[in-house]
Amino acid sequence: MSDAFDYFRAYAVRALCKARSMPKGRMKHLQLVVGRIYNLLKKEAAYGPNTQHLEDFRAAQRLERSLDSRPNDPADRARFAATNPNRAEQEVR
Structure with a gap:
């Protein structure tokens, strides 16, 4: 990965x-x-080739993918809250 800095x-x-x-x-x-994690990895990659930061990169990608899969719509949040009756009851109060 010679151009890790650019990636x-x-x-x-x-x-x-x-x-x-x-x-x-x-x-x-x-x-x-x-974004800050990617910036730190970018700075680390600028100092020289290092394959140890790949694990951190993969963890950051997993986190970003999990953010994309979370519902952002309040209606979706209410639907997910309704699956847990205790939580839905607390939100109604």
Whole structure:
């Protein structure tokens, strides 16, 4: 992976642009964290070739994919909350 710096930079830019377009909240914060992780990996890759950061990169990708699969629509959140009767009862109060 000779051009890891460029790859990590592209992932960081994409993640941070995606975070800027999101509304305020927890999901935006987590997307910013993903972008920061990519930036740290980019800086680490700039110092020299290192395959140890690949595990961190894969973990950041898994986190970003999990953010994409979470429901952002309040109607979806209510539907998921309704599957747990105790939680739905707490939200109604």
